Amino acid sequence: MATERNDIENALNRRYEAGFVTDIETEYLPPGLSEDVIRQLSAKKNEPQWMTDWRLKAYRHWLTMPVPEWAKLRIGPIDFQAISYYAAPKARPKSLDDVDPKLLETYDKLGVPLHERAKLAGVAVDAVFDSVSVGTTFRKELAEAGVIFCSMSEAIREHAELVQQYLGSVVPVGDNYFAALNSAVFSDGSFVFIPKGVRCPMELSTYFRINAMNTGQFERTLIVAEDASYVSYLEGCTAPQRDENQLHAAVVELVALADAQIKYSTVQNWYPGDENGVGGIYNFVTKRGDCRGARSKISWTQVETGSAITWKYPSCVLRGDDSTGEFYSVALTHHAQQADTGTKMIHIGRNTKSKIISKGISAGRGQNSYRGLVKVEKSAEGARNYTQCDSLLIGKKCGAHTFPYIEVKHPRAIVEHEATTSKISDDQLFYCRSRGLGEEDAVSMIVDGFCKQVFKELPMEFAVEAKKLLEVSLEGAVG
């Protein structure tokens, strides 16, 4: 018993492993937000005029919008003038080999297979460090397949037509408060284009890291899958440990044309703040996929273990007939973390199908809410939805909440929603303990089983990471 207590103590004191700061020279824009800042930002990135105008339009709209308050979150006021909207490592890399070795070391520490390791893992990585994309691996191999995988800045310069055609077509400039802000000041992100009939030969991946102080990260990702193409995309995030809250407001847009499939997986491990709720990332993200073509499919899988506050609803607009939307989520809140996350499935086309599996785990004083909308429009004959959201409570002071909205306008639609909330049963724990497992191991095993439905949707290397992350995040939650 005594050793077990020590284990727990040790675990409790364990630090956020990705919480180091990399000491490299960084170029900033001074904190503050105005039309001039946006023009400077746009100029620094050598953007064409249309892009600058687009940003300014978004900014002007953002100024007219009220801060949303509907989420079940306690958010301190955000001073948008105290944030620097651009931070980049000073030495601009010409190619991957020129990337600052310290930066590569950082990704090494994080376990991102950026360089040689990428080859072994067979994953093409676009890494975003603060505001700029520092390198994209496997460019040549992808180019041979006709796949475009590059940073958003580069795409704006080199593939302007595609970007102009699709950017903002899924998440319009004024969609919501944080999306409008992102549209005005987005720094970088990834652009993926899969041409007709191409099955992307490898998994694509982005790694985001906030390093500099007082910066916000506003990445913008756009993935377009043309007819009958396929892509699997992975996204991971970390940030150093700091006492102040940092803002991360991203926008991700997915477009799937006829018969195309996009699989988007996220492991979010932003710094969650310490056990008293000091510091941590505010993660306010708009993610939306548009199943434009018939029989297209978009699948979101997310494992959310980090961030002080998560505000995120990856959604699918099921426009094409027979299109499919999926959402698999594990969200964990521990200590003082808060999460308000879920999805929207908008059924417009005939025989559209959607599936939602959401698993929430609350420990410590964590507050975890599932918020979802399933909407079946009048045109969506034969639409089908199944939703399951389960919550697990670990501890007396945490909270788990479920806010599903179901709106059905077609009489040939079938919508099902079920939710349960309970703590880990004493019987289950007792059984595991009687088989010789320590309490932490028993809880971790039960939690793993609870999340299984979601983990099996993740690509293998991510599933391993997600499982480990969950174990680390839950340490000290019991006892």
Place this chain on the structure above:
Amino acid sequence: MSATLLQSLEQAYAQLPPAAMQAGRLGEARRASLAAALADGLPGARAERWRHTSLRALERRAFSPLPATATVDPAVLAAIPAPRIVFVNGVFAPQLSQLKDLPEGVSLQPLSQALQQGDVREVEFLARRFDAADETFARLNAAFALDGLLLRVAAGVHCTQPVALVMLGAAAGGDHAVHLRHCVELGEDARLTFCEYQLAASPQAHLLNSFAHLHLRRGARLDHVRVQGEDAGATVMTRSDAVLGSEADYRRTDLELGAGLSRHELNVSLFGQHARVAAAGVLLADGRRHLDTRLNIDHVARDTACDLTWRGLGADRGRVVFHGGILIRAGADGTAAQLSNKNLLLSANAEIDTQPVLEIHADEVQAAHGATVGQLDDTALFYLRSRGLPESVARTLLTRAFCRVVLDGIADAGVRERTDGLLDARLPQVAA
């Protein structure tokens, strides 16, 4: 902003009999409630709790809140046995009511009578203030209600006869806003079956704003059946606030069969340990009916339980809106909460919006909710057709079976039979 409805009420407030308005020194509370309602106006589309129910059409209408007499054919009440208390357009109707022969320990009187007697303790619930900006109808009720039912059952008394409250709407030359406030109190270990009817004696387009307070002390049991069968032109705003003491047992069944627009808010506070509520209902939205039911079950004490079963039917251009909110507060360990909301969408122009919500702040709980929207099972229909039943009969039969579970919860056989009859009379129109 909000124009005619509130303006018409504001103008009429001054014309109300001052003696009645001031009775029990409640004038201050009434004026404050009216002022608050006028200041905040009717909740708009951005008010989360009114997200699916628009009040824009109602807002533009003017109502007279002055009592309107109307003659009513007593045949409307034939199926409702005594004891019963009847209000016609919000006015106590002694000739239709039967208040005699109540068992000892049961007191039943109209609120207007208690106000005349000026006993402040009897009517102290009228002084309650409503803080939320979207509680417009509760505020209007607090400002205007001059009548209603006061029903008390003394500790230990088991009232075996069901007591009926009947609110009748009758044509009276113009549209009237009717505000009624009721209070039902059960002493320790008391038992009562209470039936509440909101019915139409003749076609009209009144606004009925009915608000009931229900108090169950330790170990009390209340079986409560409410049938809303108003005229298709009428608007009905109903609110039921129940507070349950330890081991109190509240069982309730709500049938929403009528009105053009009906909104029911059922707020139950499980205040004492081992208190439990079992509530069930049918929402039958055919024609152009808009039926909105909103449950807020608040688990305050340990070891409390709720079991909620609602069925919705959307036909023609009808719309069913359901919100099932369950809040489990910190410290309410040992709570068991269960909600099931199933809906049938029977026509192309009907709509169903449902939102089961769980908010949980304690960890030793078992909470689950389920919601579905679907159609009658084709296989079951085929089976019945193959046994020689015409399609309309088969559909009615399956729809009735779908609603069965709600009516099964009514304990009193006589009440169950009557309620069953009311639903059965409506089903063929909806299902076929």
